[in-house]
Amino acid sequence: MRVALAQIDVQFGDPDANFTQVQAAIQRAAEQAVDVIVLPEMWNTGYALQRLNVLADEEGQRTLKLLSQLAKKFNVNIVGGSVAVARDGQYYNEMLVVNRQGELLSRYDKVHRFGLMAEDRYITAGATENLFAIDDVPAMGVICYDIRFPEWLRKQAAQGPRVIFVSAEWPTVRLPQWRLLLQARAIENQAFVVAVNRVGSDPDNDFGGQSLVIDPLGSIIAQAEDHAQIVTAQLDLAQVDQVRGQIPVFDDRRPELY
Numbered sequence: 001m002r003v004a005l006a007q008i009d010v011q012f013g014d015p016d017a018n019f020t021q022v023q024a025a026i027q028r029a030a031e032q033a034v035d036v037i038v039l040p041e042m043w044n045t046g047y048a049l050q051r052l053n054v055l056a057d058e059e060g061q062r063t064l065k066l067l068s069q070l071a072k073k074f075n076v077n078i079v080g081g082s083v084a085v086a087r088d089g090q091y092y093n094e095m096l097v098v099n100r101q102g103e104l105l106s107r108y109d110k111v112h113r114f115g116l117m118a119e120d121r122y123i124t125a126g127a128t129e130n131l132f133a134i135d136d137v138p139a140m141g142v143i144c145y146d147i148r149f150p151e152w153l154r155k156q157a158a159q160g161p162r163v164i165f166v167s168a169e170w171p172t173v174r175l176p177q178w179r180l181l182l183q184a185r186a187i188e189n190q191a192f193v194v195a196v197n198r199v200g201s202d203p204d205n206d207f208g209g210q211s212l213v214i215d216p217l218g219s220i221i222a223q224a225e226d227h228a229q230i231v232t233a234q235l236d237l238a239q240v241d242q243v244r245g246q247i248p249v250f251d252d253r254r255p256e257l258y
């Protein structure tokens, strides 16, 4: 599986500009003959949470239309990062995943709201898992702050995903934690981690990129810098079986104790 990480500079509160740049980024990534393109978190609005009433994508329709069109056009799967979605008068931080045929594979509402960026005041938390298959490869997806909750990832990882996709707007000041948390999630779940952060800044935070691809042993196999760029990596999925075969942590778990 060849993946492309679209590390972009999300424009604060400007969905039109963001739709234009996401379209261009997907096109650039698709030119590199990849199987999956991954986007960052809240790429339509950024954290312009106070204006979600006018900015959020109603039912995610605009996002789904774009991702679906581009997936078909370029014959590529898209893990659509996340976007601010309005549904039934509430707002969600939602990941949409589409396959090469442009069909919706999953939609996931971020489960853990990040109070430091006021999500608890504006966003409704999700309560469902996010397991899907990309080209028959079992995978899962989480959003940003979710990675601080190993039990949430573990619960899903125990169901077999080989790749964990992460979309984020992770501030520069905590990038050392970003790296360590992601490496730990890869090691303990013996899965590839493909994690996309944004760059640039908004009124409250700077975002330093450093999107990462990490193998099931925790080694970083690709890393973006601190500017907008597309990074690609090849995932050797057989490595998941090797690592799980050597140290069978999923078999050795004692869920009756914890």
Ligand SMILES: O=C(O)CCC(=O)C(=O)O
Residues within 6 Å of the ligand: 114, 117, 143, 144, 145, 146, 148, 169, 170, 171, 174
């Ligand atoms: O956990 C963190 O340090 C960052 C989380 C975050 O920025 C988010 O969930 O949007």
